[in-house]
Amino acid sequence: MNVLLAATAGLLFAVGTYLVLQHTLSRIIIGLGFMSHGANVLLMASGHRGIAPIIGVGEESDFSDPLPQAMALTAIVITFGVSALLLALAYRSWILTHDDEVEDDVADRAIARGGHEDKEVSDEETWHEERTEVDS
Amino acid sequence: MSDTLLLTLPIVLPVIGAGISILVGRSRAAQRVIGLTVLSTVLVSAVALLVRVDSEGTIATQAGGWRAPMGITLVADRFSAMMLVVGALMLLAVLVYAIGQPGAERGHVGFQSVYLIMAAGVSASFLTGDLFNLFVAFEMMLTASYVLLTLGGGKAQVRSGMTYVVISLLASSLFITALALLYAATGTVNMSDLADRIGELPPALQSTLAVLLLAVFGIKAALFPLFFWLPDSYPTAPSAVTAVFAGLLTKVGVYAIIRTQTLLFDEAARPDTLMLVMAGTTMLIGILGAIAQDDVKRILSFNIVSHIGYMVMGLALFTLAGLAAAIFYVVHHIVAKTTLFLTGGLIEHTGGSSRLSRLGEMVRTAPTVAVLFLVPALSLAGIPPLSGFVPKVGLVDAGLAVDQHVIVAISLVVSVLTLFSLMKIWTGAFWAPATEAPVERPVQGPGLGGPVLMVLPTAVLLVVGLAIAAWAGPLYDLSLRAAADLLDPATYHAAVRP
Numbered sequence: 001m002n003v004l005l006a007a008t009a010g011l012l013f014a015v016g017t018y019l020v021l022q023h024t025l026s027r028i029i030i031g032l033g034f035m036s037h038g039a040n041v042l043l044m045a046s047g048h049r050g051i052a053p054i055i056g057v058g059e060e061s062d063f064s065d066p067l068p069q070a071m072a073l074t075a076i077v078i079t080f081g082v083s084a085l086l087l088a089l090a091y092r093s094w095i096l097t098h099d100d101e102v103e104d105d106v107a108d109r110a111i112a113r114g115g116h117e118d119k120e121v122s123d124e125e126t127w128h129e130e131r132t133e134v135d136s
Numbered sequence: 137m138s139d140t141l142l143l144t145l146p147i148v149l150p151v152i153g154a155g156i157s158i159l160v161g162r163s164r165a166a167q168r169v170i171g172l173t174v175l176s177t178v179l180v181s182a183v184a185l186l187v188r189v190d191s192e193g194t195i196a197t198q199a200g201g202w203r204a205p206m207g208i209t210l211v212a213d214r215f216s217a218m219m220l221v222v223g224a225l226m227l228l229a230v231l232v233y234a235i236g237q238p239g240a241e242r243g244h245v246g247f248q249s250v251y252l253i254m255a256a257g258v259s260a261s262f263l264t265g266d267l268f269n270l271f272v273a274f275e276m277m278l279t280a281s282y283v284l285l286t287l288g289g290g291k292a293q294v295r296s297g298m299t300y301v302v303i304s305l306l307a308s309s310l311f312i313t314a315l316a317l318l319y320a321a322t323g324t325v326n327m328s329d330l331a332d333r334i335g336e337l338p339p340a341l342q343s344t345l346a347v348l349l350l351a352v353f354g355i356k357a358a359l360f361p362l363f364f365w366l367p368d369s370y371p372t373a374p375s376a377v378t379a380v381f382a383g384l385l386t387k388v389g390v391y392a393i394i395r396t397q398t399l400l401f402d403e404a405a406r407p408d409t410l411m412l413v414m415a416g417t418t419m420l421i422g423i424l425g426a427i428a429q430d431d432v433k434r435i436l437s438f439n440i441v442s443h444i445g446y447m448v449m450g451l452a453l454f455t456l457a458g459l460a461a462a463i464f465y466v467v468h469h470i471v472a473k474t475t476l477f478l479t480g481g482l483i484e485h486t487g488g489s490s491r492l493s494r495l496g497e498m499v500r501t502a503p504t505v506a507v508l509f510l511v512p513a514l515s516l517a518g519i520p521p522l523s524g525f526v527p528k529v530g531l532v533d534a535g536l537a538v539d540q541h542v543i544v545a546i547s548l549v550v551s552v553l554t555l556f557s558l559m560k561i562w563t564g565a566f567w568a569p570a571t572e573a574p575v576e577r578p579v580q581g582p583g584l585g586g587p588v589l590m591v592l593p594t595a596v597l598l599v600v601g602l603a604i605a606a607w608a609g610p611l612y613d614l615s616l617r618a619a620a621d622l623l624d625p626a627t628y629h630a631a632v633r634p
Contacts (some may be wrong), residue, residue, distance in 0.1 A: 005300075015539070016309075020306065022301075025298065028302055032302065032306065032309070035306070036309045036312070037303070038309070039309045039310075039312035039313045039316065040312065042313055042316040042317070043312060043315065043316040043319070045316070045320070045364070046316045046317070046319040047319070047320075048321035051449075053458045062320050067319070067325075068316070068319060071268050071315065071319075071325075074268075074272065075271075075312050078272070078275045078308070079308070079309075081279065082275075082279060083284070083305075084300065085279070085282055085283075086298075086302070086305065086527075087300050089286060089294055089297060089298055089301065090244055090298070092289050092294050093294045093295065093298060097291070100280060101298075102298065118599065126425045131242075
C-alpha cells in the first residue's frame with residue numbers, strides 16, 4: 001500500500017514538474033495542482049493506516065493516524081485558496097494581454113541588451129512597445 | 137502579563153483587528169485607527185515579551201492546553217523575541233507610511249485588513265514551536281502578501297505577482313513534502329520533539345531532511361540559486377508594500393533557516409559547507425546584479441539578495457560569535473533596508489520616477505530625502521560608526537577565527553561593491569544632473585520632500601538605525617545570549633516539554 005502511494009506521489013510530482021516547466025500559464029497552474037496533490041498523497045502515506053480513530057470502536061493499536069489527515073486537510077484548503085487566487089490572476093492577465101504566455105522580466109531583457117537607455121519597467125506604455133518589439 | 141497572553145497577543149490581536157477592519161470597511165479613517173492601534177499594541181507586547189524572555193529565559197505556552205508534542209506550542213526565546221520586536225516596529229512604521237503615501241492603499245477596502253493578516257502571519261512564524269504550524273503561519277503571511285502585491289491589478293503587477301505566487305506555491309508544496317517525510321520518519325511535527333527524534337535517524341536521512349528544509353526556506357529567503365523571483369516581483373508594488381516585503385518577509389525565511397538548522401539537526405547532519413558556498417555565491421551574484429541595474433527599487437532589491445548571504449554566512453560558521461553576528465546583522469538589516477525602501481518611495485514621489493537616468497540633483501531639490509537615503513545606505517555598506525559596521529566586523533572576526541578565509545574575503549569585497557551600488561543611486565539621483573528629460577512634475581519647494589506621514593516614519597527608522605549603532609554594545613551582548621540559546625537548545629526543550 002505504501003509503495004503504491006509513494007509511486008503515485010512520485011508520478012504526480014513528475015507530471016507536475018513537467019507542466020510547471022512549460023511557458024503557458026494555464027499549464028503551470030495545472031502543474032502546481034499536480035505537485036500539491038503529490039505532496040498531499042505523500043503526507044497521507046506518512047501515517048500508519050487502520051480503522052477510523054474514534055475511541056470506543058476498537059483497539060487503539062488498530063487506529064489509523066489522524067494527524068497526517070488533519071494536516072493534509074489543512075494543506076488542501078490552503079492550496080485551494082491560493083490556486084483560486086492564481087486562477088483569478090491568470091484570468092486578469094489574459095484580459096489585459098490576451099495571451100497565456102508567462103512574460104520574461106522586462107528589465108532583465110533591457111539589461112541583457114546592454115541598455116541604460118532602455119525602456120522603463122513601471123511605465124506601461126513603453127513596456128507595451130518593448131513587448132511588441134520583442135514579439136516581432 | 138501572563139506568559140500565555142504575551143505569546144498569543146501578537147498573533148490573535150492582528151487577526152481580530154483584520155476582522156473588525158473589514159466590518160468598518162466603509163470608513164477609511166476607522167480602518168486606519170484600528171490598524172495603528174493593533175500594531176502599536178503588538179509592538180508594546182513584543183517589547184514586554186523580549187524583556188521577560190531576556191530576564192527569565194525561554195517561555196512557552198500550549199495552545200488549547202494540549203501538552204506538547206500533541207498540541208501546538210507557542211514558544212519565545214531571545215532570538216524570536218528580538219525578531220518579533222523589530223518586525224512589529226517595521227510593520228507599524230510602514231503602516232504609517234502607507235497611510236501617508238498617496239495611492240498606497242489603492243483605495244481598496246481590503247488593504248488594512250490584509251496588512252494585519254500579514255502581521256499575524258509574521259508574528260506566528262516567529263513564535264511557533266511546531267513545524268506544521270510554521271507552514272500555516274508562512275501561508276498566512278504569503279497569501280496576504282500575494283494580495284498586497286497584486287492589489288489594483290495593473291499589468292506589471294499581475295505579471296510580476298504571477299511569478300511570485302507560482303514560486304511561493306512551489307515552495308509550499310516542497311514544504312509539505314518535507315513535512316510528510318519528517319512525519320513519516322519521526323511521527324511528530326513539534327520542533328522540540330523532532331530535535332530528539334531526528335537524532336535517532338540514519339545520518340544520510342538526516343542530511344537529506346536538512347537540505348530539503350534549507351531548500352524550502354532558501355526559496356523564501358531568496359538564497360542563491362533560488363533568488364530569481366525576488367528582483368522581478370518586489371519592485372512593482374507601491375514602495376510601502378515593497379518596504380515591508382523587503383525588510384521582513386525574506387528575513388522570516390532567514391529566521392526559519394536559522395531556527396530549523398540550529399534546533400533540529402546536529403553537527404554531522406547540518407549542510408555547513410553547502411550553506412557557506414550558498415552564502416558566498418548569494419553575496420556575489422546579488423551585488424553584481426545590483427550594480428547592473430538602473431532603477432532605484434531594483435538596485436535595492438538585488439541588494440537584499442546579496443545581504444541575505446551575510447546572515448547565512450554567520451549561521452554556516454556555527455560558532456557563538458558567528459551566530460551572534462548573524463542575529464545582529466538580521467536586526468540591523470531589517471531596519472536599514474526598510475528605511476532605504478521607504479526613502480526609495482520618497483525619491484519616486486519627489487522625482488516622479490525611480491529610474492536613475494531620469495532623476496538628478498535631488499540633493500538641491502529634496503535635501504531631506506538625501507539625508508534619509510545617505511545614512512542607511514552608508515550603514516548598509518558597513519561604514520563605521522553606523523549600525524552595519526558592528527555585525528560586519530563580527531562576521532569577519534568569526535570567519536577568521538575558524539579559518540574560513542575565502543568567505544571573509546568575499547564578504548569584504550561585497551561590502552565595497554555594496555557601497556558602489558548605493559553610491560550609484562547617490563550620484564544618479566541626488567548628485568549629478570539627470571541624463572534624460574525628467575518627468576514633468578509640479579515644482580516642489582525645498583521642504584520635507586514628501587507628505588509628513590511619509591517622511592516621519594522614515595526618519596524614525598533612521599533614528600532607530602542610529603540607536604542600534606549607539607547601543608551596539610548592549611545589543612551585541614543580547615545577540616550573544618540569543619546565539620547561546622540557539623547553540624544550546626536545552627532551555628528551549630525544557631520550556632516546551634517541562
